[in-house]
Amino acid sequence: MINTDSKHWYALTIFYRFFLAFIVGYLCANYFAFNLTLLFQFTMENAEAIYLAAFISIFFFIVFVIYSFITQSLKKLTTLSVITLSSLFFLSKMLG
Numbered sequence: 001m002i003n004t005d006s007k008h009w010y011a012l013t014i015f016y017r018f019f020l021a022f023i024v025g026y027l028c029a030n031y032f033a034f035n036l037t038l039l040f041q042f043t044m045e046n047a048e049a050i051y052l053a054a055f056i057s058i059f060f061f062i063v064f065v066i067y068s069f070i071t072q073s074l075k076k077l078t079t080l081s082v083i084t085l086s087s088l089f090f091l092s093k094m095l096g
Contacts, residue, residue: 013074021068024081025061031088033057038095 033053040049064084071077 016074017068017077020077020081021065024085025064025068028064028081028085028088029057029061031085031092032060034092035088035095038092 033056036053036056037049040053043049044052068077068081071080
């Protein structure tokens with residue numbers, strides 16, 4: 001018989017992994033697109049910079065979600081997600 005505490009713990013870890021993958025991944029992709037747009041505006045027109053940044057950030061989001069489900073350790077995933085989000089956030093504050 002499966003212990004109900006372990007069943008609830010497993011459900012919470014799955015929910016936490018989905019939260020990190022999709023919510024934090026979306027925030028990271030959002031800041032990544034914002035930073036790329038600011039950087040691309042120096043070399044190309046505004047519309048081209050926005051489209052290219054959005055296209056690249058979609059790939060970034062896909063890679064982030066895949067990596068978050070490949071990583072076995074939740075501590076490692078949490079650390080990587082927080083570091084990525086905070087570095088992209090601070091980079092956006094420095095650039096913009």
